Amino acid sequence: DSGVTQTPKHLITATGQRVTLRCSPRSGDLSVYWYQQSLDQGLQFLIQYYNGEERAKGNILERFSAQQFPDLHSELNLSSLELGDSALYFCASDRAPDSNQPQHFGDGTRLSIL
Amino acid sequence: AQKVTQAQTEISVVEKEDVTLDCVYETRDTTYYLFWYKQPPSGELVFLIRRNSFDEQNEISGRYSWNFQKSTSSFNFTITASQVVDSAVYFCALSEAGGANNLFFGTGTRLTVIP
Numbered sequence: 001d002s003g004v005t006q007t008p009k010h011l012i013t014a015t016g017q018r019v020t021l022r023c024s025p026r027s028g029d030l031s032v033y034w035y036q037q038s039l040d041q042g043l044q045f046l047i048q049y050y051n052g053e054e055r056a057k058g059n060i061l062e063r064f065s066a067q068q069f070p071d072l073h074s075e076l077n078l079s080s081l082e083l084g085d086s087a088l089y090f091c092a093s094d095r096a097p098d099s100n101q102p103q104h105f106g107d108g109t110r111l112s113i114l
Numbered sequence: 115a116q117k118v119t120q121a122q123t124e125i126s127v128v129e130k131e132d133v134t135l136d137c138v139y140e141t142r143d144t145t146y147y148l149f150w151y152k153q154p155p156s157g158e159l160v161f162l163i164r165r166n167s168f169d170e171q172n173e174i175s176g177r178y179s180w181n182f183q184k185s186t187s188s189f190n191f192t193i194t195a196s197q198v199v200d201s202a203v204y205f206c207a208l209s210e211a212g213g214a215n216n217l218f219f220g221t222g223t224r225l226t227v228i229p
Contacts, residue, residue: 002161
């Protein structure tokens with residue numbers, strides 16, 4: 001058990017819809033990362049938050065957004081969903097970006113767009 | 115730009131054989147970190163090891179060993195006496211110090227250990 005909790009585990013929805021994925025980091029971790037794993041793109045970094053502030057952006061679509069709340073949990077919002085958004089979405093956490101500690105990953109949320 | 119290449123897409127071995135998974139990386143940073151993660155069929159990503167760019171010592175952990183060679187920009191992973199439970203997709207990844215610490219992943223190598 002990595003200590004990173006992601007909900008829900010599975011999500012099935014239709015094109016055009018909007019969903020929210022939730023992540024609770026390990027106790028003591030201030031930094032949260034979101035990654036997408038798809039057949040086309042492999043595992044790629046989407047966005048990072050540190051202590052409530054956006055720290056870095058990767059290949060995140062404009063239809064996607066995220067935030068980190070005062071209790072440090074994070075949500076990834078995906079809107080106007082397309083078939084190509086079907087993927088496994090991972091959240092990871094570490095103490096801080098410069099903590100030199102490895103990221104630990106949650107079990108992921110599998111999103112299926114019908 | 116950063117890049118991680120895992121040229122082996124799929125490998126099959128018979129149980130008890132040794133197997134080496136290759137990883138080649140590119141980065142302009144002088145300080146960086148290299149990782150291996152395991153993704154079993156259940157889908158989660160399991161952290162295996164992290165190396166920093168200043169530590170080229172090989173590491174052994176049980177049946178697992180890692181060979182880091184800066185001269186060839188490689189960070190290879192060897193499983194000795196493979197077992198069926200080793201069947202998984204293995205990812206090599208890179209992060210750059212001074213950046214956001216996000217990971218750049220290779221495309222993964224699917225290892226199948228045949229009983």
